[in-house]
Amino acid sequence: MLETMTLETLKSDHDRCAELVHKRIIVCAGTGCTANGSMAVHDEFVRQLEAHGQKALVVLDKPEPGYQVSGSGCQGFCQMGPLVSILPEGLMYCKVRQQDVAEIVRESVLGENCVERLAYKCPDSGCTCKHMDDIPFYHRQSRFVLRMCGFLDPEDLAEYIAQGGYFAARKAATESTPEQICATVLESGLRGRGGGGFPAGRKWEMARIQDSPKKYIVCNGDEGDPGAFMDRSVMEGNPHSVLEGMILAALGIGADEGYIYVRAEYPLAVARMKRAVRDATEAGILGESLFGTGRRMTMTVIEGAGAFVCGEETALLSSIEGNRGMPTPKPPFPAQKGLFDCPTIINNVETLATVPLIFRLGAEGFRAIGIPSSPGTKTFALTGHVANTGLIEVPMGTTLRHIIEDIAGGVTDDHGALCGTDFKAVQIGGPSGGCLVQEHLELPLDFDSLKKAGAMVGSGGLVVMNRSTCMVEIARFFMQFTQNESCGKCVPCREGTRQMLALLNDIVEGRATLETLSLLEEVAEMVQIGSLCALGKTAPNPVLSTLRYFREEYLAHVVDKRCPAGKCAALRTFSIDEEKCIGCGLCRRKCPVGAIEGSPKKPHRIDGEKCIRCGACLDSCKFAAISA
Amino acid sequence: MENLRNFEQVCAILKEHDHNPNRLIAILQAVQEVYRYLPEEAMTFIATSLGIPPAKVFGVASFYAHFTLEPKGRYVLKICDGTACHVKKSTEIEEALRKHLGLSSQNPTTPDMLFTLETVSCLGTCGLAPALVINDEVHGLLSPQSALALVQEIQDREAAVHA
Amino acid sequence: MKRQTLKIDNTPVSFGEERNLLEVIRKAHIELPTFCYHSEMSIYGACRLCMVEVEGMGMVPACSTLPAEGMVVRTTSEQIRKLRKMVIELLLASHVGDCPSCSKGPSCQLQKLGQRLGVDKVRFPQSRTPVRIDLSSPSLLRDPNKCVLCGDCVRMCNEIQTVGAIDFAYRGSKSTVMPCFGKDLGEVECVNCGQCARVCPTGALVPRPNIDEVWKALHDSSRTVVAQVAPAVRVALGEAFGLEPGTITTGRIVAALRRMGFDRVYDTSFTADLTILEEAEEFLARKKEGQNLPQFTSCCPAWVKFTEQYYPEYLGHLSTCSSPQQMMGALCKASLKKLQNIPAEKIVMVSIMPCTAKKYEARRPEHSRGDEPDVDLVLTTQELILMIKESGLVFNQLEQESFDMPFGFTTGGGVIFGNSGGVTEAVLRYAAEKITGRKDSNYIFKAARGQEGLREFSLTVEETQLSVAVASGLGNAREVIRRIQSGEKHYDLVEVMACPGGCMNGGGQPISSDADYKAKRTCGLYDNDKMLQLHKPQENPYIAEAYEKFLQKPGSHLAHELLHTTYSPKRRTSGFAPEPEQEEGQLEISICFGTSCFLRGAQQLYSGINAFLAEQGAKAQVSINATFCYERCDRGPVVKIGEEVLEHCTLDQARAAILQHLAGRKAEVQI
Structure with missing residues (x-):
């Protein structure tokens, strides 16, 4: 197919369309902004432009003048969403609602003014930041992998190509040997972004030298850490960069088939990756003839089913094979014997999305960062x-x-x-x-x-x-998470995390002794050295590191039965500050067990014996007279 | 509700996946779409037609959090308890909803089969913490009050439809 | 492969083709503790007890580390000791602690390792919520409260037996090994082989005990309690009393049984001889007719159930001979009245077997006459050991005694039944003479013997070519059938024993810690054969007498009634919710979606019927359901339309029947 439609023509077709665009309105369509109603904002822009008799271009597929309205991947500043940018000026608006659109169209799209009330206001300096680059949050970062996520239309293959995408992969497919590809990645010093930081080039090389007619490349998009969503954003915002990285990896090791394993909690990422695979296949980039070279290269998106442990590579492979996601011992390493027993490399999304940039910049250029x-x-x-x-x-x-x-x-x-x-x-x-x-x-x-x-x-x-x-409570929170997500295969992780959680519960609920603490440390150490996979080996880290830096906080819980942060309900003692209490009696009425006494307009008192530490009084006091 | 012994759609799903046992998870996901849970009968049939033991199908179905072995309510409320949401007091939202709907962790679905309340480890919408998903739609930056309002809105709508 | 050297605890050790470091270490006579490692199954790596320190690699599990030239290994260190003890301590904290009353007794690995590693205290509170003990299976007792989740049973059932009746369910600390959907073992496709119990390190899976019932019968003076002892028991029972595996203890077992109060003690090998006569005749007849070949042996009840569940189309190939256990039961109950004036209703037939599936076999309805089972109670070797210990008998000091006659005399042919290949060899000892018509002094057929789980050989006896397959382990049996089905191979005789190596390695045998126990037991049985006076079943004078006095001749009507049985297709799982109620007036159509029907096109039929109903606009008048197994698997696909059951149903037949029924209904309504 690419014999007639090369990357160059796709790029020039797109460029021709883009030249005719007067202005471009980018509405963030990441999960966060979508949840805040950005799609309605997007549609409103189209309606408003049409109401003004202007052509709204939602898809750039033929050269015609007009205003382009496109979605983008996650721009990162989710709390300010929905985010809207206007190009070429680079204006950025925050928390845009549907009813704001008419004004933006009038002032900033058709006019040349800034709607200041929607611009970001710096909380400390108080100054208004009209442009994205003025916002400290952005201009103090170096957006490299995420750069494109901000304004690329993730559902537009042509735009990715127009930005120089897939050229590196095509060059590698037509001009480079697997040795050269692996050497470039090795030279770049790229380390896996998924956890341990293992050099990606070494992994690839290990798979490359395996003598096997079938090899696989797997993209690990099972980002399960609570509090992490980088991979989701890359998959949603720049899915083709992930595919291009996978193609390069596949060429490097001699694989012809790839799987992208995406966490099921990320429906949008699943949809975008599927779309990207379909578009790239239709364009002849993927499929029976990679870039028209005659070699086969297929990619399949697999949706996870809700198991954190599948982020571990051997568990992920078990899951792709249709099994319970339980890790297997290494060796054999996946690079030797992985998916369906064939040599397989697994890299995470961010690592793979970095790969095309390495090939564009060269290993040297990448090392400079x-x-x-x-x-x-x-x-x-x-x-x-x-x-x-x-x-x-x-x-x-x-x-x-x-x-x-x-x-x-x-x-x-x-x-x-x-x-x-x-x-x-x-x-x-x-x-x-x-x-x-x-x-x-x-x-x-x-x-x-x-x-x-x-x-x-x-x-x-x-x-x-x-x-x-409360750091003890935080350690307990993480332990509860890993305990819940342990696959249950190896003894240290299954039983050890369960006991660690029980010990931590004893600590935050005031039942612990110093022995509890030493037993906790002993189990933590054994789980760390004894577990089968990375989930278990690293599960004690939050406990061990909080013990290292906040030991006195643990001791306060254990010895003094006191939570210094006042977070552990069972250890709280409530008291009323007589200075502040005006005797309104609200807390007395709220207390479910009648532990508060006092006459009207006189300071009240809490009976520690009766108190069940529910905190109802604390929440009810309007004069901050109650402390825990 | 789909007839539990009518496997027409299950047959179509199996065919779409070439009766390939490696595709078991995807097959179970699709079948769960049909029934909104995984009935024993359907799993037995899947095992038969993939040529694998039913115990294996059950093992896979019970391993992954997304599969449900009990029928769920029409509205599935998933409260995110990822780190960011936890730090921003997602448990208070959970408690408020539980209380409002009269549910517990052993008993996550309302008797009228309208709501099922679950917690998930992280939705990746940490910027919107605390967050709640109602049937795939994310609602962020919630308080117990605003979460209750969302649920009340559904209850009112449903009541109106029935009246 | 060149021998290489590594260092274990400062001692150079040479290694060759060992598949992992663990095996090298064990070869160096260091008993590294493990729960989840078994050389015949895949490496699981879950118990973490085999962690060792390797220089430059740190702590690694020996089971999944490859040995390498120059490696420096330490098998103990402060950390290793701490880890091992912690693993045991953690397991004990979630293990129900009724050790003194647990039937696993001293063979429990958890108990042994706890003592060996010096775990003197469990510092964690008991963290397990008790669950119900599964007593549904006649053969096995499943107590999830004692499970350490090592997965040995799961891999045994899946990898070696290819049954997969149990698997892991749920995850993390909720993980449980269970049959599908949390059903009981007695409701699923478990074939009762008991290999899971053989590899289970704790009391989570053990043979279902029948000790109390046996004691009760022994203490009932109105009953005559008859024991029969299977061949494999005699080479393993001694292990519990400190004897080497393979030591023949027949005489002491007989003595012990008499002391305990058994009134008659017979030898199952006698009916094994009898089985040979019947089975070999059957085989020669089939060979002559060229029908139902290959003939499958049928002495293994796990294999029989396996065939009934998975290969109903091959049921005609199974020898119709009952197993030696059942022959003994039937024979005693039918003949002791005449021979020794003991009426059948007074007899309690107790068999002592190496096997858990025999407990199931004894309960099959085919093996009862009226309400009266041929075999009343089955004890495994393990249970007999417990009874001997309970009796306080000093086993090794017992004077040897002989079996009672007439059913206590055996030839070597009946004894080697306990080994994989033994039935085949015994059949050949009979058949070869029968074909040639000459007595031959040779009785050994070396080709039938061997360690491999699947062996094939052919031999020519005069003009007759015989092609034989010997399989042990049901995975190997599946492979044999695959070869037959694909036309790759043709066999005349196929011997299958569900347990790897045969009955001597049965699920009811004592659990051995000797690495070579299988070879030693096998050897014990062949030695026993050598020591006996006679080797060919046809030479057993008491068999001749039994035919003369009672059974007439092999294949006679009476022999058929007593010594042969029937088989029928079996559904794998039961206990589903009742089928949905159809609406008033609807025609009910049920299509069987069991495996056999499925493979015979049930799904196409189902789609076809659905399309037909749509075409006829009759969907509303019909309730169409999939159902599981009418147990007519050999006649599938089976469709039930109204009350009519159609076997080998085609779409045309189904269409015609539907039209007819609908028309009939319409007529009814009009009337």
Whole structure:
């Protein structure tokens, strides 16, 4: 098919269409913005333009003048969504509602003005940021893998090609040997973004040298860490970059078939990846003749069925084969004996999406980004107690301080207000990661430095926590997660996490002794060394790292039966500040067990014996007189 | 409700997947779409036609969180309890909804088969924490009150239809 | 392959083709603890007890690590000790702790390892919520409260037996090994072979005990309790009393049984000889007629149920001979009145078997006359051991005694039944003489013997070419049938024993810790054959006498009635919800979707009928349902239209029947 329709003609056709576009309106169509109603905003733009007698171009398939209205993948700043950008000016509007569209069309699309009330306002400086690049959240990042997610129409293959997509893969398919492809990736120093940071080139090389007529490439899109959504955004925002990376990987190892395993909680990512495969196949990029070279290359999207452990590569392969997603011992490694017993490489979405960029920049160019031991950028899902949450991308080796203070805009209190000094910890890498504290603020975030600090990049979830967070409770939360997601195969993980959770419950519920603590540490160590797969081996990390940095908090729970953050309900003691209490009696009426006494207009008192620590009084007091 | 012993659609699904046992998960997903859960009869039939033991089909179906072995309500409410949502008090939303609907973890579906309440580990919409999904539609930045309002809206709508 | 060397605990050890480090370490006489490693099954890597330290690699599981030249391995260290103890401690915390009363007794691996590794305290609270014990199977007792989830039973059932009656369900700490949909073992396709119980390290799967019933019968003075002892029991029972596997303890078993109060002690090998006469005659007749070949042996009840469930079309190939156990039961109950004036209703027939499936076999309705089963109770070797211990008998000091006559005399042919290939060899000892018409001094057919799970050979006896397959392990049986079905192979005789290596390795045998126990038991039976005076079943004088006095001749009417049986297709799972109620006045059509019907085109038929109904506009008048198994699998596809059952149903037949029924209904309505 590509004999008649080459990438060049697709590109020039698209360019011809794009030249005639007066302005382009991009409405973020990521999961977050869609949930906030961005599709209605998108449709309203079309209606409004048509009402003004203008041509609204939803698909760029023939050259005609008009205004292009397109969706994009996740732009990362989900809390401000729905996000709308106007090109070429680069205006960005936040929290756009359907009823705002008429004004935007009038002022910024047909006119040249900015609707200031919809522009981002910097919470600390208070200044209005009209353009995307003015927003500190964006301009302090280095968006590399995510760059295209912001404005590419993820459902438009031609646009990806017009931006230079698939040229690297075609060049590799027609001009390079597998050895050369693997060498380029090895030289680039690319390390797997999915967890451990294993050099991608070494993995590929291991699969390449296997003598087998059939090999597979698998894209791991089973991003399950609670608090991480980088891969989802890439699949939703730039699915073709993932496919191109897979093609390059397949060429590098000599595979002709690929699977993209996407987590079932990501229906939009599933739909976009399926669409991308279909479009690329119809265009003759994939299919029986890869880029017209006559070699076969097929890709299939597989939808997961809800098991975190399938993020582990051998479990993922079991799942593709239609089995329970239980990991198998390594060796044999998937690169030797993987899917259907054939050599297989599994890379995660972000890793694969980085690959085409390496081929465009060259290994040298890629190494120039980040630091020598961890080249390139890393995306992080930034959440928790910070002003700006969302998806960010920074060069490897960026400091934690830069991320929290500059990009995230600082730590907030429980009500979302900025409070500069309240930083307590960052949980990095989800349930398999660890926490970082004050002393790590200058720590460069890269694979090796984090490992040294007892944490890991993991999938890249970054949860910032303020002083009101109880670290024991956080450790318990993660343990509950892994315990729930353990596949149940090996003893240390199945039984060990169950007992660790029980011990942590004892601690937060005031039943623990010092023996509980030492037993917890002993089990944690055994689960770490004894488990079969990465899920189990890393499951104790949150416990071990909080024990390392917040031991006194554990001791407070165990010895003093006190939760310093006041979060553990069973350990709270409620008291009424006589100075503040005006004796309104609301708390007395709310108390379900009659533990509060006091006469009207006189300070009340809580009977500690009767109190069941439900916290109803605390929530009811309008004068902040009750503390826990 | 589909007739449990009428396998016409199941046959079509199996055919679409070439009766390939490696496609078991996809087959179960499609069959669950039909019945909204996985009836024993359908799983036995799938086992027969794929030539694998029914215990294996059950093993797979009970392993993955997305499969349900009991009929679910027409509206499935999934409360995200990922880290971001947890830190932003998703448990309070869960408790409020449970109380409102009279449900518990052992008993996740309302007797009128209208609602099923579940928690999921992470929806990846952490920017919108805390989040709730109602039949694939994501609702973010919720409070217990706004979550209750969403459910009440459905209840009112359903009541209107029946009246 | 060149021998290579590595170092284990400072000692150089050479290795060759061992498939993993664990086997190298065990060869070096270090008993690395494991739950989930069995050399005959796939590597699972779940128990983590075999973790060792390898220089440069850290802690690795020995079961899934390849040995390499120059490797430096340590099998104990502070961490390894701590880990092993922790694993046991964690397992004990979720294991119901009724060890003193558990029938697994001292062969429990969990108990053994706990003691061996010095786990003196469980610091965790008991974390298991008790669940019901599954007593539905006549052969096996399943107690999930004792399961350590090592998966040995699951892999045995799936990989070796290809039955897959049990599998893991749910996940994480809710993981359970169970039959499909949480049904009971007695409701599913379990063939009762008991190999799961053989590999189970704990008491989660054990032979279903019948000890109490046997004691009760022994203590009832109004009954005559007759024992029969299967050949394989005699080479394994001694293991429980410290004897080497393969030690022949026949005389002491007989003595023990008498002390316990059995009134008669007979030898199942006697009816094994009898089986040979009947089965070999049947075989020669089929060979002559060229019908129903290959003939399948039928002494293994697990294999019989397997055939009934999976290959109903081959039921005609099974020898119609009952197994030696059932022949003994039928023979005793039918003849002891005449021979020894013991009326059948007073007899309690107790068989002592290496096998759990025999418990199921004894309960098959085909083996009862009226309400009276031919065999009343079946004990496994394990249970007999427990009874001997309970009696306080010092087994090794017992004076040897002989079986009672007339059913206590055997030739070697009846003894080797306990080995895979033994039935074949015994048949050949008979058939060869029968074909040549000459007595031959040779009685050994080496070709029938061997360790492999699937063996094929042919031999020529004068003009007659005989092609034979010997399979043990049901996966191998499946392969034999595949070869027959594909036309790849033609056989005259196929011997199948469900347990790998034959009955000597049955699910009811004592659990051995000797790595070579199978070879030793096998050898014990062949030695026993050598030691006996006679080797060919046809030379057994008591068999001749039994025919003379009672059975007339092989294949006679009475012999048929007592010694032969029938088979019928069996559904694999039962216990479904009742079929849906059809609406008033609807014609009910049910189409069987069991495997056999499915393979014979039930699905096409189903679609065809649906299309036909749509075409006729008759969908509303009909309720069409899939159903599971009318147990007429050999006559599928089976369709039930109204009350009419159509076998070998074609679409045309179904259409005609539907039209007829609908017309009939219309007529009824008009009247």
